[in-house]
Amino acid sequence: NAGVTQTPKFQVLKTGQSMTLQCAQDMNHNSMYWYRQDPGMGLRLIYYSASEGTTDKGEVPNGYNVSRLNKREFSLRLESAAPSQTSVYFCASRALAGGHDTQYFGPGTRLTVL
Amino acid sequence: GEDVEQSLFLSVREGDSSVINCTYTDSSSTYLYWYKQEPGAGLQLLTYIFSNMDMKQDQRLTVLLNKKDKHLSLRIADTQTGDSAIYFCAEETDSWGKLQFGAGTQVVVTP
Numbered sequence: 698n699a700g701v702t703q704t705p706k707f708q709v710l711k712t713g714q715s716m717t718l719q720c721a722q723d724m725n726h727n728s729m730y731w732y733r734q735d736p737g738m739g740l741r742l743i744y745y746s747a748s749e750g751t752t753d754k755g756e757v758p759n760g761y762n763v764s765r766l767n768k769r770e771f772s773l774r775l776e777s778a779a780p781s782q783t784s785v786y787f788c789a790s791r792a793l794a795g796g797h798d799t800q801y802f803g804p805g806t807r808l809t810v811l
Numbered sequence: 812g813e814d815v816e817q818s819l820f821l822s823v824r825e826g827d828s829s830v831i832n833c834t835y836t837d838s839s840s841t842y843l844y845w846y847k848q849e850p851g852a853g854l855q856l857l858t859y860i861f862s863n864m865d866m867k868q869d870q871r872l873t874v875l876l877n878k879k880d881k882h883l884s885l886r887i888a889d890t891q892t893g894d895s896a897i898y899f900c901a902e903e904t905d906s907w908g909k910l911q912f913g914a915g916t917q918v919v920v921t922p
Contacts, residue, residue: 701853728908737819739899739912740854747907755909787853791908799844800908802853 701803710778718773720788729771733784778810815913829887833900840902848897895920
């Protein structure tokens with residue numbers, strides 16, 4: 698099992714450009730999450746998908762959209778990138794849609810917006 | 812603002828014990844987690860504790876939970892250079908698995 702994979706690993710964008718961050722998991726997990734990590738602030742939840750076909754906003758959803766394409770894949774889209782979106786983005790998944798389970802994280806995508 | 816607070820930096824000598832502290836504010840949190848992040852990598856789950864427990868031990872790791880004070884600590888015995896990393900405390904805020912993270916504690920192990 699590859700676990701949680703993310704592409705690309707690195708990306709540089711100009712202000713106003715759009716892009717989609719891809720995330721896939723091969724663990725047959727129901728729930729998937731997108732976080733951003735900024736220096737000194739820990740991880741903050743952008744969006745999550747409790748189960749296939751559902752998505753919900755997290756703590757910092759503005760400027761982002763998501764798609765739960767199928768059970769395996771959960772993408773994050775920046776329609777018009779801004780310098781404030783320079784960050785490291787992590788995708789995570791967990792088996793259960795409700796109740797307790799642990800989250801497993803991907804390696805991250807390092808995004809710079811100029 | 813963050814509901815989970817951690818000290819930002821800890822320096823420890825190789826072979827000594829490390830203690831990383833965390834405070835949280837949501838008394839309804841059911842699970843609390845410790846994650847480790849090495850440079851350039853994602854987060855690796857180290858351990859977790861259920862809120863009705865006071866202590867959990869897992870090899871070199873000991874987690875202590877004081878629910879009254881909403882204080883969580885992670886003790887690493889016999890700290891090694893490979894333990895140098897950022898350690899995140901997180902609380903599970905609902906049954907959908909949403910986690911609230913602290914800012915992370917940078918642990919530097921010196922020979």
